[in-house]
Amino acid sequence: MINLLNLTLPELEAWTQAELGEPKFRAMQIWQWIWQRMARDFDTMTNISRPCRESMAAKACIVWPEVTAVEESQDGTTKFLLRLEDGAQVETVLIPSDSREGVRRWTQCLSCQVGCAMGCTFCSTGEMGFERNMTMAEILGQILVAREHLGDTRLHWPMLRNIVFMGMGEPLLNFNEVMRSLQSLNSDKGLNFSPRRITVSTCGIEKNLKELGECGLAFLAVSLHAPNQELRERIMPKAARWPLDRLMSTLQSYSLNTRERITFEYLLLGGVNDGLEHARELVPLVNSVKGKLNLIVYNPAEGSPYAAPSHERVLAFEKYLWDRGVTAILRKSKGQDIKAACGQLKAARQKEQLEEIKATAPGHAGQETSA
Ligand code: SF4
Known part of the structure; x- marks a missing residue:
């Protein structure tokens, strides 16, 4: 499933057309929801039709760190x-x-x-x-x-x-x-x-x-x-x-x-x-x-x-x-x-994690971390 944060605007336009069958302006609406309004859920994109939102939810996600x-x-x-x-x-x-x-x-x-x-x-x-x-x-x-x-x-x-x-x-x-x-x-x-x-x-x-x-x-x-x-x-x-x-x-x-x-x-x-x-x-x-x-x-x-x-x-x-x-x-x-x-x-x-690992499993800690 594609994370829409990974698409530039031209890539989002191409994806919207290919995967949703929607025109360019729809991609701009999605782009604004993602980056300006910080939407993480397609349901909040209220100016986009419900079938289009459902189709997006089936094919894509919006995942933040x-x-x-x-x-x-x-x-x-x-x-x-x-x-x-x-x-x-x-x-x-x-x-x-x-x-x-x-x-x-x-x-x-x-x-x-x-x-x-x-x-x-x-x-x-x-x-x-x-x-x-x-x-x-x-x-x-x-x-x-x-x-x-x-x-x-x-x-x-x-x-x-x-x-x-x-x-x-x-x-x-x-x-x-x-x-x-x-x-x-x-x-x-x-x-x-x-x-x-x-x-x-x-x-x-x-x-x-x-x-x-x-x-x-x-x-x-x-x-x-x-x-x-x-x-x-x-x-x-x-x-x-x-x-x-x-x-x-x-x-x-x-x-x-x-x-x-x-x-x-x-x-x-x-x-x-x-x-x-x-x-x-x-x-x-x-x-x-x-x-x-x-x-x-x-x-x-x-x-x-x-x-x-x-x-x-x-x-x-x-x-x-x-x-x-x-x-x-x-x-x-x-x-x-x-x-x-x-x-x-x-x-x-x-x-800290290394100390915890050392306390519970001595001898293996060095393999668990690169720090
Ligand atoms: S200071 Fe040097 S080692 Fe540290 S992140 Fe920058 S380039 Fe990398």
């Missing part, structure tokens, strides 16, 4: 652990920001793979290894879950404003489903997110990067995290297989709109990449493209080989860059009390 845990930080950051249809677990995070007028808006961080093959050494998801790619239904289903949680109908002023593909997984390695998701996000009769409100974050791999720029459906963020090839190889060994100089020269010809800039993410790891010598190397890199830098202070996970940088080093790093004309924005680390960094909640839950 199942919420298995919600954790809310003191700063409002909210993390969801979701179970997919095959039992796989992923995370999505809602991050609040308040306007000067005190109006709260949200950014959602989406996962696009179960686990990740890239093995970045600071990342809990990287430690888990790769399980599988997520489908469009699973990627966009995260947004439906979040909107339901927020009570965001999108009919008036939407509360969920920005989408970032910065959760579990490397988007360029699940490019087909990420592209289909971007196309669907764009639909003004559906979720209606403008490309200016969507960012796709990659650890900087060659595959599909050019195509992402050419599609114009999202802004680009690149996880840099090191200012030279040698350090990048230590911190992000798999991403660094594509050498830093080749990454930078590709970014120099990346398609950008007039006011668009590439965002570089730089995670400050205490004593590893947070010295002024590293800042000095960063300046020409960031200035070689239309770029800006997001500095993120590392929030150590349990058992992590890295430490948080000192406040003084962070401020000195930021100042060094600003003094040399680099736009460097220090991002506050949110949700520290709920393990909001990518993969941390899933890793913690797997560890």
Whole structure:
């Protein structure tokens, strides 16, 4: 039985015609019910005839990811652990920001793979290894879950404003489903997110990067995290297989709109990449493209080989860059009390499960989990 969340609008039109014998406008009605009104039951689609709804129910379903845990930080950051249809677990995070007028808006961080093959050494998801790619239904289903949680109908002023593909997984390695998701996000009769409100974050791999720029459906963020090839190889060994100089020269010809800039993410790891010598190397890199830098202070996970940088080093790093004309924005680390960094909640839950398994069946626990 087909999950209708897995169909783009043109695919839904073709399906509606082929399977229901209904015209194109019927597909648009169904699309609006699914993505705008968040219908999960065909019976609620009251502007569609009963025989058509019954026919749909016999051939299709609407399945959202199942919420298995919600954790809310003191700063409002909210993390969801979701179970997919095959039992796989992923995370999505809602991050609040308040306007000067005190109006709260949200950014959602989406996962696009179960686990990740890239093995970045600071990342809990990287430690888990790769399980599988997520489908469009699973990627966009995260947004439906979040909107339901927020009570965001999108009919008036939407509360969920920005989408970032910065959760579990490397988007360029699940490019087909990420592209289909971007196309669907764009639909003004559906979720209606403008490309200016969507960012796709990659650890900087060659595959599909050019195509992402050419599609114009999202802004680009690149996880840099090191200012030279040698350090990048230590911190992000798999991403660094594509050498830093080749990454930078590709970014120099990346398609950008007039006011668009590439965002570089730089995670400050205490004593590893947070010295002024590293800042000095960063300046020409960031200035070689239309770029800006997001500095993120590392929030150590349990058992992590890295430490948080000192406040003084962070401020000195930021100042060094600003003094040399680099736009460097220090991002506050949110949700520290709920393990909001990518993969941390899933890793913690797997560890709890492992402890339970150890207590009941000693000797077999290592086969039960990849965490
Ligand atoms: S940081 Fe991103 S690309 Fe690297 S292992 Fe984690 S999820 Fe994968």
